[in-house]
Amino acid sequence: MQIKSGVEQAICIMVMLATQHNGDAVTSDTISDRLDVSPSFLKKIMRMLVVKKLITSTSGKNGGFQLAKDIDEIRLLDVFEAIEGTPPFLKTTSLVHQIFSDQHTASIGEQLVIQAFGNAEERYREALGQYSLGTLLRKTFNVGQLEQFDWNAYRRV
Template structure:
């Protein structure tokens, strides 16, 4: 199973929003520019995240998007389900029944295969639901403080230069 590129883009959106200064929505134009995706494509992804109540959208001149929940309350599974739907690694097209039609064990065999993959889906759901965005960010930044900046005005290069200056 492979997730779509929309998952990676949604994850990047969540990271940008998680590190955005509180109370300052992030412009979708800025996100579109940073991710190098068309504004219309970005709107499709953000709409899915809004529907799942992961982000909120504010219209207007000072509008944009921001997180609807704390990063501690957003799991990787939430993001997956928002952009790619529920996890289902076995397509179950009915081919087994078609190929072995009338076979003595075809129904039992199909049920066994379905159960194996249903169990695998459940294990993946459990695994991804236990991974919180906050934990990934803390691990990535190497501390419990998640740095913030105004992505609408600050470039990543400027941020990294500020970060290096504080460490010296």
């Protein structure tokens, strides 16, 4: 399984918003510039985060994006599902039924494979659900209180 690059970008967006000075809004241009990614693709990612209510969007002169929740309420699973969605990892086409004439046995085998992938997916999602953005950031910086930045004042040189 390969995770879309949008998940990494979404996590970086969330990190920038979590460390923004006073929780002020950060413009999409600022985020795009800092991450050095396509503004149009970034806006699609940000829209997915807005739809999942992880960030909010405000228009106007002081507009931009802000976290919609406390950093300790945002889980990696939330970010993952905002970008990747929630459909099951494995989608079968019942191809195994083309191999065996005994359709009952083929169905049993297919269900066992679906169950194995389902169990693995459940553990995967459970593991992502254990990590909050707040915990990850505090561990990354080895601090109790996060440093804040004014991302809107930054420009890539």
